[in-house]
Amino acid sequence: MKPPAVGYARAGDVQEAVGLLAEHGTDSKVLAGGQSLVPLLSFRLARPSVLVDVNPIGDLAYIREDDGALVIGATTRQRDVELSPVVAEAVPMLPEALRHVGHVTNRNRGTVGGSVAHADSAAELPTVVTCLGGEIVVEGPRGRRTIAAEDYFTGTFTTATEYDELLTAVRFPRLPAGTGVAVEELARRHGDFAIVAAFAAVHLGPDGTVDLVRLGLSGVDSVPRRLHEAEAALLGTRPTAEAITAAAATAPNTIRPSSDVHAPAGYRREMAELLIRRAITTASERSEVTT
Amino acid sequence: MSDVQVSDKRTVSVTINGHVYTAEVAPRVTLADFLRKECGLTGTHLGCEHGVCGACTIMLDGRTARACLMLAVQVDGCTITTVEGLARNGELNPLQQAFWDNHGLQCGFCTSGMLMCATEFLEQNPKPTGEEVREAISGNLCRCTGYASIVKSVLDAADRMAADEGAR
Ligand code: FES
């Protein structure tokens, strides 16, 4: 269980990283927090010839607000995001979700950009950015592109990024004050990968009806999923038990879970419905009517 | 063409438990192997070598990290504390003493990781509940103790540290 022989280069800025990726092509791999890549190396599941270490790029570690969005630089540590008061205020779903990402020790090193770029559909961050309608910013030799999260994740561990592009930031739309959020996760043990995880954000208008709702699921498809049908079913209604049950009931038909050693597809389907129902219920209870 | 050099050996200079270690390493060498083989600090253990057991937990620039999930070439210029750095002048620190007194270890394989994890945890949460301790060590696997005595040790350490704090 040792990584194979590999070349190593430290990128001091985005240009250097992109230059290295362009030069070494698909034989190179970006090393960020290493919480997924280093085990892949040790298992010899990944055998790049060059590791491009982006940790030295200090400019990519930031949390800032920009035009209604919370922008998080690619190499920002997950733990810093989890503990940031700015994040808690703007996108409270993030700290809630991050508590399920591995353990504190993993989040100390793990980065936001790394988790999104790794594109594991069972992971939490890809689903958070997808269900909130966020965007991914990548930079390459042809300049900068901003990609909607739903277009960014294209398949299992696959994204719309080209080999010579580097993920530089993730943009999360700000949630209005009073939005209730909840994350419900089924895992063997705390910190393990989710078998199924459900994410909900609910905001109520002055008349007590839902005027904003964002719903997502991890572990139920080859990509992180946003539940558009369930969102449409809830919008404009009072979040009663009946309305929530009806909205959650649309979830199983819109996902394509697979069977693996952790759980059969049918079980994942049932858990998806149950967990999204619970998440919507809790998020609704936590939302405050603002006037 | 990029003007950044790709290397297959690099000189690493890192401060570990107050001493500077300098060595030439290949990028494939994990930080854990570097600590154990290059620096002779075998207190950091390797259980799984892929980030699930926590045995290799160390403190890197004030935060815990899994030494099997880092490459030695990444720590050039960093400050590291390993389990060997916890005791002062041959005397166990309060956390270590609490593990000793409460039978927080049997074979000791997981202990260095448990100690490093609990060190960070108690800094951030000096008055934890048993439930919080359980969650904090949930990423560290122990095959011997059944965890109960480890939880007890961490809670006892919190009390001792609070008493030390009060006595000051
Ligand atoms: S040896 Fe590093 S986590 Fe198991």
Ligand code: FES
């Ligand atoms: S004391 Fe033996 S593994 Fe924990």
